[in-house]
Amino acid sequence: MRVAAGALVAVAVVAVAAHADAPDARARKALAEGERLFADQEYARAVKALIPVTRDGNAARAVRVRAWELIALARYIDGDLGGARDAFERLLEADPGFQLRDTSGSPRIRAFFDKIRAEVVPAAAASDVDLEHAAPRGAIAGGKVELDVRATRGADEVRAVVVLYRRLGALGYREQPARSAADDRWRAAVPLPAARQAYAVEYYVEARGTAGAVLARIASPDTPLSIPVGAGGGGGRPWYGRWYVITGAAVLAAGATGAVIWAASGQVDDGSLPPGRVTVTP
Amino acid sequence: MRCSVVAALASLAGCQAGVTLTIDSDRAVPAELDAMCLGIADRDVGGGSFGRSYRLIDRLATLPQTLAVEPGGADAASVWATGYRAGVVVARGSAGLDFAGDAVVRIDRCPQARGGAAISAAAVAAPAGPAVASHGPGGAVVVAIDASAGAIVDARGGALTTDPLPGGGGDALVAADLDGDCDDDLAIARGGQVEIWWRQRRGFVAGPAVATAAVALAAADVDGDGDLDLITGAGAAVTLWRGDGAGGFAADAGAIDPRGVITAVAALAAGDLDGDGHADLIVGQTAAPVVALLGDPGGTGALTGAPGVFPATARAVAAVVAGDVDGDLDTDVAIAVVGGGPRLFVNRGGLLEDRSFDRLPQPAPTAAALAIGDWDGDCQPDLVLAATPAVALHGAGDAPFTVEAELAAAAAVVAVDLDDDGADDRVVLGPAGATWVHR
Numbered sequence: 134m135r136v137a138a139g140a141l142v143a144v145a146v147v148a149v150a151a152h153a154d155a156p157d158a159r160a161r162k163a164l165a166e167g168e169r170l171f172a173d174q175e176y177a178r179a180v181k182a183l184i185p186v187t188r189d190g191n192a193a194r195a196v197r198v199r200a201w202e203l204i205a206l207a208r209y210i211d212g213d214l215g216g217a218r219d220a221f222e223r224l225l226e227a228d229p230g231f232q233l234r235d236t237s238g239s240p241r242i243r244a245f246f247d248k249i250r251a252e253v254v255p256a257a258a259a260s261d262v263d264l265e266h267a268a269p270r271g272a273i274a275g276g277k278v279e280l281d282v283r284a285t286r287g288a289d290e291v292r293a294v295v296v297l298y299r300r301l302g303a304l305g306y307r308e309q310p311a312r313s314a315a316d317d318r319w320r321a322a323v324p325l326p327a328a329r330q331a332y333a334v335e336y337y338v339e340a341r342g343t344a345g346a347v348l349a350r351i352a353s354p355d356t357p358l359s360i361p362v363g364a365g366g367g368g369g370r371p372w373y374g375r376w377y378v379i380t381g382a383a384v385l386a387a388g389a390t391g392a393v394i395w396a397a398s399g400q401v402d403d404g405s406l407p408p409g410r411v412t413v414t415p
Numbered sequence: 416m417r418c419s420v421v422a423a424l425a426s427l428a429g430c431q432a433g434v435t436l437t438i439d440s441d442r443a444v445p446a447e448l449d450a451m452c453l454g455i456a457d458r459d460v461g462g463g464s465f466g467r468s469y470r471l472i473d474r475l476a477t478l479p480q481t482l483a484v485e486p487g488g489a490d491a492a493s494v495w496a497t498g499y500r501a502g503v504v505v506a507r508g509s510a511g512l513d514f515a516g517d518a519v520v521r522i523d524r525c526p527q528a529r530g531g532a533a534i535s536a537a538a539v540a541a542p543a544g545p546a547v548a549s550h551g552p553g554g555a556v557v558v559a560i561d562a563s564a565g566a567i568v569d570a571r572g573g574a575l576t577t578d579p580l581p582g583g584g585g586d587a588l589v590a591a592d593l594d595g596d597c598d599d600d601l602a603i604a605r606g607g608q609v610e611i612w613w614r615q616r617r618g619f620v621a622g623p624a625v626a627t628a629a630v631a632l633a634a635a636d637v638d639g640d641g642d643l644d645l646i647t648g649a650g651a652a653v654t655l656w657r658g659d660g661a662g663g664f665a666a667d668a669g670a671i672d673p674r675g676v677i678t679a680v681a682a683l684a685a686g687d688l689d690g691d692g693h694a695d696l697i698v699g700q701t702a703a704p705v706v707a708l709l710g711d712p713g714g715t716g717a718l719t720g721a722p723g724v725f726p727a728t729a730r731a732v733a734a735v736v737a738g739d740v741d742g743d744l745d746t747d748v749a750i751a752v753v754g755g756g757p758r759l760f761v762n763r764g765g766l767l768e769d770r771s772f773d774r775l776p777q778p779a780p781t782a783a784a785l786a787i788g789d790w791d792g793d794c795q796p797d798l799v800l801a802a803t804p805a806v807a808l809h810g811a812g813d814a815p816f817t818v819e820a821e822l823a824a825a826a827a828v829v830a831v832d833l834d835d836d837g838a839d840d841r842v843v844l845g846p847a848g849a850t851w852v853h854r
Contacts, residue, residue, distance in 0.1 A: 312435045313519050314479050401433040404482035406453065406469060410433065413455055413512075414463035414488040 160185075160192035167203055176207035183207075187223070195355030198228050209242055221246055225253040228355065230339070230347045262287035262340050262349040264294075268360060272334075275327035275366010280311070281320050282338055282351070288317035290348055291340045296321040297354070298336035306336075306354065322402070327366025333359050433486070435517040438496050439479035441524055442506065444471045447744060449692065450499040450641060451522060452597035453482065455512070456552030457489040460616060464552045466596035468660075470641045479519075486514045493835065495550055497597060498522035501687035501710075502636030502643075502694035503737070504591075505744075507550065509837055524744065528792025529838040529854040533820065539575045541566040541849035545734075545784070546842070547590040548831035551598025553617040555831050557842045558601060559849065560584045565603075568842060568849045569617060570833040575851045581619060582610060591634035591643050594662040602645055604629040609647060611662060625656055625664050635685035635694040637670075638716030646671075646696060648680030653698060653708070655716065667716070673698075674720030676706050686737030686746035688724060689765040697725075697748055699732030705750060705760075707767070725760060725767050738787040740774075742795045742812045749798065751782045757800055774815050780806055788830025788839045791819075801825040805843050807852075823850045 163186045170179035186192055186200035205220030224231055233246045263286040272278035282294050297306035311321035325334065336359075337352035352358045403409030436455070442448040449471050456464035469475055486492070491513045498506035510520040544561035557568040558580060565580025585605035593600040598614040600622070609629055611622035629647035637644050642660035646653060653671050656664035682699035689695060693710035696718050700706070707724035711717040731753040740747040741761060748760040748767055756779035760767035771779070780802035790797045791809065798808040798816055805825035808816035825845040833840045833851060840853035 312481065312517050313437060315439055315519070315521075401435050401483045401485075404435065405480045406438070406475070406482045407467070410483040410485065411455065411465045412463070412485045412487040413465065413492045414457045414459075414486070 157189065157191045157193050157196060160189040160196050163189075164196050164200055167200060171203050171207055176211050179207050180204050193355070194227060198224055198231065198355055201227065202231075202233070206242065209245060214245075217245070218249055221249045222253055225250055228353060229254045230350045230353060232350060232353070262290055264338060264340055264349045264351050266338055266351050268358070271361045271363060272325055273363045273365040274325050274332070277322040277324050278334070278360060278362075279320055279322050280336075280338070281314075281318065282311055282340075283319075284317045284340060284349075287348070290342050292343055293341045294319040294321070295339050295341060296323055296336055297339065298323050298334055299357075300326070301333040301335055301359065325362050325366075328362070329364050331361065331363050333361050335359050432514075433483050434512065434514055436482045436484045436494060436512065437479045437517065437519045438481070438522070439519060440498060440506065440522045442498065442522065444476060444478055445692070447524070448478070448498045448500055448505065448522065450502075450636070452497050452499075452592060452595070453520075454495045454551065454597035455484060455492050458491045458493060459489065460553070462489050462492075463487065466598055468592065468595040468597060468641055484512065489514075493552070493554065494518065494520050495597070496520045496522050497550065497592070499636070501692050502639060503685050503687065507832075509554075509832070509835060525792070525794035526789050526839055527837045528789060529836065530792070531854045533852050533854055535822075536570070536573070536575050536851040536853070538823065538848040538850045539568070539577050541568050541577050541844055542584060543826040543844045543846060543848075544584070545588055546827040546829050546844050547588055547601075548829050549590040549599035549601065549614060551614040551616075554835035555833055556617055557829050557831060557833065557849070558588065558590065559827060559844050560588055560603065562586070566849075567618065568833075570840075570851055570853075573834075575849055577849065578618065581612065581621065585610075586630055587632050589632040589634050589645075593634065593643055593645070593658060595642060595660045602632050602634065604632055604647070609645070611664075613662070622662055623664075627654060627656075627666070631680050631683040631699075633683035633685045633696065635696075637685075637694045637710055637718065639693065639714045644716065646683055646685070648683050648698065650680065651678050653677060653680060653683070653696070655718065657716065670717050671708060672717070672719045673706065673708060674722070676704075676720050676722065678703050681732045682735040682750075684735040684737040684748070686748070688746050688748075688762065688767065690745060697735050697737055699730070699735040699750055702731055703729050705730060705732065705735070705748070724765065726769050728769075730758065731755075733782075734784040736785050736787055738796065740787055740796050740798065740810065742810070749785045749787065751784050751801070755781060757782045757785055776808070776816060776818055783826045784828055786828045786830040786841070788841075790830070790839060790841065792838070799828045799830065799841055799843070801828040801843070801845070803845075805845070807841070822852060823847055
């Protein structure tokens with residue numbers, strides 16, 4: 134798997150920003166200090182500052198992963214290959230889909246990382262898939278935002294492309310499979326709940342191979358991309374909070390197996406061609 | 416999209432969820448593709464099917480487009496799509512649908528092709544007259560006729576099969592989607608009328624008849640209304656029969672103005688010669704120059720004789736084929752000439768130049784018919800001449816065609832994906848019957 138940052142990405146990466154009142158504020162502060170020392174080429178001091186971050190139970194995974202990345206790079210640059218290997222292994226254990234940020238431009242570091250990844254995450258390392266994608270700069274609530282993903286290499290290895298998205302502030306991601314638009318291109322339509330106020334949707338993209346193995350990513354769970362969503366679609370009280378929706382859902386939940394089957398048949402969105410949906414043999 | 420608890424439960428219950436079918440093309444819309452049709456059929460003979468035509472305008476003026484497809488009682492289905500430009504077929508594509516995942520059917524500039532050595536299947540008895548390909552549920556078949564009999568030729572299990580064509584033989588035929596359901600029906604000139612036969616699975620059932628004698632037929636959407644129209648020719652008369660999309664045809668006596676240059680129709684073909692997005696008509700005659708009737712740029716469907724499009728040399732035409740022979744996507748024309756070598760007219764800005772002598776191997780054999788199709792997947796159209804023996808010519812764009820192979824003696828030839836593997840094959844019909852050459 135190669136670094137797959139898309140040249141067409143037109144959205145901003147959500148920075149790992151420090152918030153003074155966040156539970157992991159101390160870890161984020163230490164990370165910021167470690168990044169500063171790393172940038173100043175104070176590698177030993179950077180490692181010293183970053184080690185506590187990796188042990189901080191309150192630190193978000195993104196923070197810990199970033200700390201391991203900097204530790205590994207710092208150790209490698211200082212010639213501590215064993216220590217660098219250990220840091221990369223821990224990093225990949227925390228995030229098997231991690232993609233090395235190309236900050237150093239060193240092919241030797243990349244080869245070193247790729248070798249470790251081949252051992253730790255062989256399925257991902259065996260692939261040779263590169264992704265790029267384009268997304269609109271913004272969207273309006275109540276509709277859908279379309280994301281275009283293209284495999285610039287290894288498209289034939291890709292069995293599925295999935296967009297994992299969440300509203301900013303939510304913990305978990307939801308999956309939105311992309312439909313194939315060509316041999317090497319996929320398109321996903323991510324639903325945007327109606328809202329009276331603007332919000333943001335975070336997302337990352339995964340190309341998956343056989344057995345669901347992640348072959349390539351654009352962004353990651355910990356460093357997702359973001360799309361600002363403008364207010365729209367009616368907003369107000371969430372539709373799922375309305376009494377009749379809740380009542381209807383309860384009735385549906387009590388339905389028979391037939392309803393389940395019906396629901397299964399309705400999972401695919403209607404197509405763009407009239408009549409939208411057809412049944413081959415009714 | 417089906418990886419959910421609901422889908423899993425449905426699967427346990429023995430049902431399959433729907434999938435998304437995407438129709439896509441690398442052809443520009445509408446410059447290279449302005450209409451299409453989509454067909455879906457249960458692979459089981461007794462199963463259902465779906466077919467519909469679409470004009471690529473308004474909200475459909477872009478590709479890809481999608482359709483949600485639920486299997487119902489089907490285990491698997493075949494999908495095919497036909498792309499049109501200026502009212503004539505310019506591209507075809509097909510795909511399988513097993514409902515295990517989404518599917519894509521493409522109608523691209525370059526057809527698919529398979530590699531490997533050519534395989535000739537054993538010949539089966541079939542008429543050696545005019546032959547056409549018909550696409551529809553169950554895949555493509557070839558229909559061949561002579562004056563007394565007709566046959567439906569198909570490939571099953573790696574061998575050719577033939578079934579008699581209902582109604583027998585005829586004088587001329589054309590295969591086209593005459594009722595807008597995306598399968599190719601037949602119009603057959605016989606007994607002083609033109610009979611319409613609807614495609615039904617791999618066969619045909621009788622439809623209405625158009626009361627006119629004809630020795631040549633063509634089909635195209637000349638007025639751009641999304642419904643294919645019929646053009647019949649006999650003697651000095653060429654008549655437009657406007658289709659209503661449901662299988663009805665009404666003569667439009669004033670639609671064609673040949674300007675007195677048509678005396679003896681021998682063959683017809685449709686294509687956009689001047690690139691204005693409206694179908695034009697090519698008329699081959701028994702002893703007169705090939706004539707172009709250009710479609711009204713206003714889209715009314717009127718066709719008017721246009722002198723100077725073809726060279727004014729008289730030819731005894733046996734067959735006319737319109738299509739791209741040099742890979743530039745415009746409409747060129749190849750004709751088979753009685754008692755002489757075929758002629759190749761290459762389109763340059765709407766003028767059809769006779770490039771036979773620098774594009775075809777010389778001396779070219781006398782051919783009774785021709786077929787155009789990319790057989791080797793290099794995105795350059797190839798040619799097959801129905802001669803004795805038939806000659807397969809390899810195309811290389813602007814470069815001359817070169818002889819690729821000699822095939823069985825033939826009076827007719829069709830380039831068609833007979834085994835539905837996505838790549839064109841060649842069906843050669845001659846004294847020995849029908850021979851299928853595939854990879």
